[in-house]
Amino acid sequence: MSTPDKEPAVGPADKTAAGPEGVAVDPAVATTDGPDRGTERDDSFLQNFLHNLWAANTVTVTVLSMVLALVIGAVLIILSDPDVLATYSYITARPSDAFSASWTLVSEAYANLFKGAIVDPAAVTGWLAGENGWQAVFAPLSETLTYAAPLVFTGLAVALAFRGGLFNIGAQGQAIIGTLTAAVAGFVFPLPVGVHLIVALLAGALGGALWGFIPGLLKARTGAHEVITTIMLNYTAGLFLGWVILQPGVHDPGRSDAISKPVDSSAQLPALLGGGLRVNLGIVLAVVVTVGVAWLLNRSAFGFELRAVGANPDAARTAGISVTRTYVLLMVMAGGLSGLGGATQVLGTAHTLTSQVAGNIGFDGLLVALLGRTRPWGVFLAALLFGALRAGGNRMQSFSGISLELVTVVQALIVIFIAAPALVKAMFRLRAARAARLQTSVSKGW
Amino acid sequence: MSTVTVEDLADVVAPRRFWTRERKTGAVFVALGVLAAALFGALAPAETARFTLSEDASGAALKINGQFGAILFGIATVGAGAALLAGVARRWTSWLLGLGILAFVLSFLCWQVAGKFMPLVDTAEGSLELALPLILGALAGVLCERSGVVNVAIEGQFLMGAFGAALVGTMAASVWVGLISAVIGGVIIALLLAVLAMRYLVDQVVLGIVLNLLALGLTGFLYERLMQPQAATYNEPPRMPTWRIPGLADIPVVGPVLFDTNPLVYLALILVVVISFGLARTRWGLRTRAVGEHPTAADTVGIRVKGTRYLNVLLGGVVAGAGGAFFTLVSTGSFNKNMTSGAGFIALAALIFGRWTPVGAFFAALFFGFANKLATYLSAIGSPVPSQFLNMLPYLATLVAVAGLVGRVRAPAADGKPFIKG
Numbered sequence: 013m014s015t016p017d018k019e020p021a022v023g024p025a026d027k028t029a030a031g032p033e034g035v036a037v038d039p040a041v042a043t044t045d046g047p048d049r050g051t052e053r054d055d056s057f058l059q060n061f062l063h064n065l066w067a068a069n070t071v072t073v074t075v076l077s078m079v080l081a082l083v084i085g086a087v088l089i090i091l092s093d094p095d096v097l098a099t100y101s102y103i104t105a106r107p108s109d110a111f112s113a114s115w116t117l118v119s120e121a122y123a124n125l126f127k128g129a130i131v132d133p134a135a136v137t138g139w140l141a142g143e144n145g146w147q148a149v150f151a152p153l154s155e156t157l158t159y160a161a162p163l164v165f166t167g168l169a170v171a172l173a174f175r176g177g178l179f180n181i182g183a184q185g186q187a188i189i190g191t192l193t194a195a196v197a198g199f200v201f202p203l204p205v206g207v208h209l210i211v212a213l214l215a216g217a218l219g220g221a222l223w224g225f226i227p228g229l230l231k232a233r234t235g236a237h238e239v240i241t242t243i244m245l246n247y248t249a250g251l252f253l254g255w256v257i258l259q260p261g262v263h264d265p266g267r268s269d270a271i272s273k274p275v276d277s278s279a280q281l282p283a284l285l286g287g288g289l290r291v292n293l294g295i296v297l298a299v300v301v302t303v304g305v306a307w308l309l310n311r312s313a314f315g316f317e318l319r320a321v322g323a324n325p326d327a328a329r330t331a332g333i334s335v336t337r338t339y340v341l342l343m344v345m346a347g348g349l350s351g352l353g354g355a356t357q358v359l360g361t362a363h364t365l366t367s368q369v370a371g372n373i374g375f376d377g378l379l380v381a382l383l384g385r386t387r388p389w390g391v392f393l394a395a396l397l398f399g400a401l402r403a404g405g406n407r408m409q410s411f412s413g414i415s416l417e418l419v420t421v422v423q424a425l426i427v428i429f430i431a432a433p434a435l436v437k438a439m440f441r442l443r444a445a446r447a448a449r450l451q452t453s454v455s456k457g458w
Numbered sequence: 459m460s461t462v463t464v465e466d467l468a469d470v471v472a473p474r475r476f477w478t479r480e481r482k483t484g485a486v487f488v489a490l491g492v493l494a495a496a497l498f499g500a501l502a503p504a505e506t507a508r509f510t511l512s513e514d515a516s517g518a519a520l521k522i523n524g525q526f527g528a529i530l531f532g533i534a535t536v537g538a539g540a541a542l543l544a545g546v547a548r549r550w551t552s553w554l555l556g557l558g559i560l561a562f563v564l565s566f567l568c569w570q571v572a573g574k575f576m577p578l579v580d581t582a583e584g585s586l587e588l589a590l591p592l593i594l595g596a597l598a599g600v601l602c603e604r605s606g607v608v609n610v611a612i613e614g615q616f617l618m619g620a621f622g623a624a625l626v627g628t629m630a631a632s633v634w635v636g637l638i639s640a641v642i643g644g645v646i647i648a649l650l651l652a653v654l655a656m657r658y659l660v661d662q663v664v665l666g667i668v669l670n671l672l673a674l675g676l677t678g679f680l681y682e683r684l685m686q687p688q689a690a691t692y693n694e695p696p697r698m699p700t701w702r703i704p705g706l707a708d709i710p711v712v713g714p715v716l717f718d719t720n721p722l723v724y725l726a727l728i729l730v731v732v733i734s735f736g737l738a739r740t741r742w743g744l745r746t747r748a749v750g751e752h753p754t755a756a757d758t759v760g761i762r763v764k765g766t767r768y769l770n771v772l773l774g775g776v777v778a779g780a781g782g783a784f785f786t787l788v789s790t791g792s793f794n795k796n797m798t799s800g801a802g803f804i805a806l807a808a809l810i811f812g813r814w815t816p817v818g819a820f821f822a823a824l825f826f827g828f829a830n831k832l833a834t835y836l837s838a839i840g841s842p843v844p845s846q847f848l849n850m851l852p853y854l855a856t857l858v859a860v861a862g863l864v865g866r867v868r869a870p871a872a873d874g875k876p877f878i879k880g
Binding site for chain 2: 088092093179181230233234235236237239240241243244245246247248251252254255375378379382414415417418419420421422423424425427428431432434435
């Protein structure tokens with residue numbers, strides 16, 4: 013798992029790092045600050061660490077959520093395997109059969125998940141022995157990063173809007189329009205290498221921004237709830253893409269099915285490592301954009317305004333911040349980010365438009381944003397985790413015959429547990445964390 | 459709506475402006491009517507459009523010259539818009555709205571059908587069939603949301619219902635056992651929704667989306683592990699029979715559509731009436747509305763807020779699960795991965811477009827079903843109008859309605875807000 017192995021108990025150094033972000037969603041990492049500090053001043057670091065380890069802080073809840081999700085996934089794997097299930101019919105007579113069969117099945121599946129996502133030990137020994145190239149060693153990581161890159165963008169799009177008090181369910185539609193405009197710019201304009209890629213990426217961002225502008229404007233001008241409008245725009249975008257693909261000039265004349273012409277090679281995101289590995293410039297862009305969003309959110313004037321609006325729109329209005337302007341700008345930015353995610357998808361891996369080109373990156377982005385607690389670097393790590401699950405899921409499917417859908421189940425379960433920290437807390441009898449505010453949701457309905 | 463908007467404020471300052479909502483709608487209708495009369499009239503060939511009263515080209519038919527019809531109905535739309543612009547009494551507004559939309563659709567049809575034929579019975583049957591899950595899904599939404607719980611998980615309830623019906627229906631070789639397990643499938647998602655939203659205070663929109671993904675993954679996983687390898691044992695449910703009501707089924711056009719059809723249609727029609735009556739006239743309905751609009755007040759007079767909400771969310775699960783059974787027991791006869799493909803969200807759109815009322819949701823669902831059917835019909839006759847745009851209609855209509863461009867939609871005041879006692 014590519015989660016932060018950060019210790020839950022941290023000193024003042026970490027506190028200052030997390031300081032400016034504490035407006036909308038608190039870094040629920042327990043700190044040694046606060047009114048009750050005096051009583052525990054004499055505790056050693058180790059005692060403090062152990063005390064906080066089993067408390068309901070962000071890191072513990074996140075890790076336990078993943079464990080729970082994987083355990084439920086394991087139960088599903090066992091329940092859906094008739095051979096193993098048969099050993100349970102005589103479990104009272106010979107329990108070892110049932111347990112060993114289940115263990116073999118599940119451990120093999122999850123081992124493949126790991127080998128497909130991080131590294132395959134066999135490939136490493138093979139490389140050291142000179143039996144295979146270095147590519148096989150890095151192939152799993154390459155896949156993980158490839159799947160993670162678009163999710164970083166869509167996750168940031170949801171997280172950014174969330175911090176401003178807007179619930180951007182529309183990342184999917186914005187990403188779809190992003191794939192559309194980026195791909196069209198990618199095969200229509202005859203531009204030199206370099207410029208073409210930038211133009212295509214910008215086109216993707218612009219398309220997404222336009223699709224984000226609509227709900228932003230409707231929210232600001234008419235009060236139409238962004239959840240409803242963005243859900244409707246998601247499906248409108250999908251249908252629109254389906255129509256555009258079939259139009260002359262876009263549709264690949266050599267194919268009878270609904271597929272567009274391929275993006276020119278000058279507009280494709282170049283591979284980072286070469287050697288047949290798919291990881292491309294998209295993940296580097298994702299890091300750059302994460303830095304940018306973190307700066308925007310925590311250091312810029314607009315970031316302050318949007319956090320103020322997100323925390324309390326009435327107070328922000330009283331303080332002279334234009335709430336409507338913030339909403340529109342915020343949705344344009346979120347749409348632009350999602351559009352970039354779609355552009356990364358089509359310019360980086362897919363290279364042609366199909367009706368499913370955007371996959372599920374928008375809705376996955378929503379989960380990623382929640383898992384990352386709507387903080388930029390949290391979103392980045394969450395996207396890496398989801399990318400890893402997806403990459404590993406591919407191997408699990410082909411090697412263990414466990415459907416990729418299990419990954420969807422595990423991802424959904426992780427987020428359910430993350431969103432209901434009280435549930436996890438009750439299940440594991442966790443201590444209440446000091447200074448912890450485990451609320452990812454805004455709960456304001458429509 | 460949770461935020462004060464510019465328009466709300468403006469309403470307070472200037473309550474009687476000339477451009478009321480009705481007048482704006484009227485202006486839009488006039489523009490649409492002129493467009494219809496000019497554009498559709500110009501494009502339509504001067505040939506006869508036949509609307510046959512049967513399932514095919516045969517039999518009696520309503521005939522009209524396509525060009526003449528397109529212009530005539532376009533002018534009718536203008537008339538409805540002009541009446542709204544002139545400012546008629548409030549009670550006529552919704553009638554004029556309906557008339558305007560109907561005339562516009564007819565104008566469009568005259569253009570498309572000119573020189574061809576449109577089988578009315580087939581169209582009506584198809585519309586109703588496509589609308590059926592939407593009606594049930596939207597009714598499930600009404601039950602949940604009128605009590606104050608946002609239900610975005612209709613899609614997930616559909617999927618679980620469809621899956622349960624296929625799996626258990628095949629194993630038990632019975633349609634009715636299948637229907638019951640579809641209901642159980644819907645209730646499982648509803649139970650998760652209720653417990654996590656009310657006990658663990660998870661944001662209900664987030665929860666709905668995540669539950670949809672959970673249902674998608676779960677049914678997809680089990681489909682690939684169980685159903686795909688052994689379709690005969692797990693994925694060949696018996697189909698729902700059609701029930702013919704003697705006498706009524708012999709009425710032309712209406713008879714075969716409404717009274718010679720599958721039991722889910724009767725269920726849906728009965729539920730529309732029952733829920734509509736129940737919400738307006740019974741103790742349960744009053745409590746539901748009270749809990750959805752002002753839970754604190756309801757709590758003060760001794761209504762059990764959470765109990766009412768639990769009941770309604772679970773009832774919603776029952777209805778949506780039955781709607782899911784449509785996909786496997788009526789429509790296709792086997793389960794497939796993600797087979798509902800967004801129908802739950804169209805049901806949500808119908809719920810919103812129908813202003814959170816059972817009857818409104820019913821008509822909205824019918825309208826969306828008709829738009830879908832029309833898209834299939836138009837692509838079959840080789841119309842230049844792309845089917846994707848007609849399929850967008852439910853979403854765009856809802857967008858327009860929510861933005862307050864036509865009429866006004868308002869969610870129950872406490873919709874989506876968890877109730878914390880004390």
